[in-house]
Amino acid sequence: VPATIQAKLEQLRALLTLPCGSPASILIARWAATSYGGAVEAYMQWVNEAFEGTDDAPTGVASPITKVFADDTNPNGPGSTDVHLATDAGAATVGQVATVDAYLQARRALGTGPLRTFAASELALPISVKVFAKKDVSALVEAALLELGADTPMSGTLYLAEIVQRCQDVTTVYDTVVNAPLGNTQLGTGEVLVPVVTVEVVAK
Numbered sequence: 001v002p003a004t005i006q007a008k009l010e011q012l013r014a015l016l017t018l019p020c021g022s023p024a025s026i027l028i029a030r031w032a033a034t035s036y037g038g039a040v041e042a043y044m045q046w047v048n049e050a051f052e053g054t055d056d057a058p059t060g061v062a063s064p065i066t067k068v069f070a071d072d073t074n075p076n077g078p079g080s081t082d083v084h085l086a087t088d089a090g091a092a093t094v095g096q097v098a099t100v101d102a103y104l105q106a107r108r109a110l111g112t113g114p115l116r117t118f119a120a121s122e123l124a125l126p127i128s129v130k131v132f133a134k135k136d137v138s139a140l141v142e143a144a145l146l147e148l149g150a151d152t153p154m155s156g157t158l159y160l161a162e163i164v165q166r167c168q169d170v171t172t173v174y175d176t177v178v179n180a181p182l183g184n185t186q187l188g189t190g191e192v193l194v195p196v197v198t199v200e201v202v203a204k
Contacts, residue, residue: 043070043083043104050103051096065092065100067120067154069190079113084190086120088150091192093119120154120192127163128179128198134172138201141170145197152193158185 051063067086075082085092085100092100101117108115127145131137144166152158160183167176179198187193 042107043081044068046104046107047083047085047100050100064096066150067192069120069154071189074113075189076114076116081113081115082190083115083117084120084154085117086154086192090122090149090194091119118190120190121188122194123185123187123191124194124196125158125185126180126196126198128200129163129167130177130179130200130202131167131170131173132175132202132204133170134174134203136201136203137170137172138199141167141173141199141201142197144170145199146195149193149195152187154192155187155189157187158193160184 047065047068048063051065064087065085066088069084071082071084074080083100083104085097087096097117097119104115104117127148129141129145131141145163148158148162148166158181160178160181163178164176167173185193
């Protein structure tokens with residue numbers, strides 16, 4: 001593959017990890033959705049549109065789906081695409097998947113392969129830390145680590161350094177030891193992170 005084409009492919013794949021509904025993803029998706037072929041970025045916009053005016057997203061309320069991953073590696077045969085959905089809390093519900101699937105199927109380009117829509121898989125990851133602080137900040141540290149579930153992209157990577165940084169950002173924390181996980185955690189295709197947090201505080 002020529003270097004210029006490979007670079008474009010890498011840029012395109014990076015776009016798939018944009019949070020659904022972010023300004024950049026909406027602008028890119030609106031452009032893609034106007035093309036007949038149904039570029040992968042369009043799925044982010046279509047997911048937002050699927051909920052407009054529904055009970056899940058009345059007028060003026062954002063879509064409940066905040067993470068979308070489009071697997072365009074022909075997972076179900078030539079030309080096929082699998083779309084995985086999640087909310088900030090974890091996997092999309094059965095009803096949310098049905099709403100999106102009905103909307104996407106109506107917009108699937110003629111002549112393309114099968115399109116399947118799934119709730120994301122959840123990885124319940126134990127995160128255990130020992131922090132040293134000038135006072136008991138266990139609740140603050142726990143809250144900061146739980147936010148990793150919403151902030152880590154679907155099918156992305158949770159870096160050990162990010163766990164440490166979240167702890168260190170809590171006021172009065174001056175040192176952090178991570179007991180689990182022991183390294184970076186790579187999420188699988190269509191997988192989202194659900195942190196299971198344990199915090200020990202040494203206050204002195």
